Amino acid sequence: MHSAVNIGRIGSKAWTELSILFRIQFALVRDQWVIVLLMATVFPLSTLLSMKFMFGATTHQIMVNLIVGNIVFAVIMMGFNALGQEISWQKHQGYFTYYASLPILKINFVMTQMLRGMMTTLPSVVIMAAAGQYLFDVRLHYEWGLIPVFLLAVLSMVGIGAGIGFWSPNHQATSNLVQGLMMFIGFLSPVMMEREQLPLILQWIGYLFPTTYAASALREMLTAGWTKEVSVNALVMLLFVIASYWFIFKIIRWRAAE
């Protein structure tokens, strides 16, 4: 009975902490809503229009792959690029002194950064899917299973994003690192194309990154729905989520003691 009450109390405290930290992050979005809206609209629309100009007479399947690839790319970028850059920026702006001196959990800080990233990325994903359907008549497969797969895809990359941000020696270095990773993930991993289309060595390297499983699961969900392949990828992503949590709790430090 006592332990149930304690768990309830801890849960309630963690929820309060999470919601307050989210409100602080939301204030940053509220403060820059024009830029956020512009970025969320301009990026998907310009991507789709340039694809229409470049691949106007291509096959329906290639368009499906490109649109799904861009949606997956946006989700993956949010998972570690936006998270890593944001945490790094906050670290070098001296924000950690405020947060780390409060009795709050580091994981809640990371989660609210991720939620903030989702707030700024989700609109562009939705616009990409809707405009893709309108411009190219690409019919994507929507079902409830997309929500857990989407969350697993983002959460499986939180460890990488948090590591990039917390260990950043300076913001310039972080920026260079994520640019390099974007190049790698964009062109050398199975995000924008099928795994089988890549050279064997890159296929093997791809197995080490959660992005590969996130891309496969999301692509499959958006084109065919929940299949056995999605289940396998979701399971691997779950392992990456567990590893990310362990990594953030045990390895990453923002106070001296951790």
Place this chain on the structure above:
Amino acid sequence: MNLLEIDRISKAYKKGKSPANIDISFSIREGEIIGLLGPNGAGKSTLVKQIVGLLAPSSGEIRYRGVNVLKQQRRVSTEISYYAQEPHALGALTAGEALLYTGILRGMPRREAELQTRELLERFNMGDLINRRIKKMSGGQRRMIGMGTTLIGNAPVLVFDEPTNELDPLNRKLVWDLIVEHNRRGATIVLVTHNVLEAERVVDRVAFINHGRLLEIDSVAQLKQRVDGRLKLDLTAAYGEVERLIGRLEGWGDIQRTGEHRVRVYVSKERAGRLLDWMIHDESLPIDEYAVYPPSLEDVYVYIDERKAGIAHA
């Protein structure tokens, strides 16, 4: 009772670079106001960041209520509130949100946090700015909000790093008053400042730190006794005559040039009468103005720093 024990703390940020703290040991008693005084770059801020657990010492240990601060981070961050100067992280929030959210994150019930937010803003004469974004405030107002985020929640230990920097005289006075009030309600205060004159009014004990080392720690009264028997004379030399004045004063005491035309002399009480008598009657002395003061905490600091530097050079 000792609340915090700083036990042989040394801190070096990088190998090969001069350490920020070298073998510092002292205790902080429950309910006192202790000032860590010293010039910029002395190692004071590094020390307090270790006290609040934001930095780990290279060697040594800091104990809070008998337990290493690094082994009870949650308790330390709950019971020790640290003033991190401007609240950079909260720039997008309004003043009211910043204080309210910080209070809740410190564990206060929402209603209580709302009440204290209003009280603090009223106290800062910023009640009408409750809905103003922090980043649209002046530097001084932002620092007062930073002060509010430290005070909200009434933590038993408050650590302030240069709390009056960039504040106008009225707000400086308000900050010192608030520090004293919180101490009277039972809070232990650790105060980092290089503003020795202002700190003298509020601190119970002083730890002088320079070049990473603890030079001296004692009560203000005890420290002043170290230089008791000395008086301070501030002299303004006639135009272009400061070098000649210094030459003529040699042998009377410790002489410092404090400005283009200004000279300070520390002289023993026994000799002070004779010196003043000579200054008044010898019209060949190139002095435009003079003033005599009893020793202040700043003089104690200068005296101790010079003595320690002398010992180090010897």
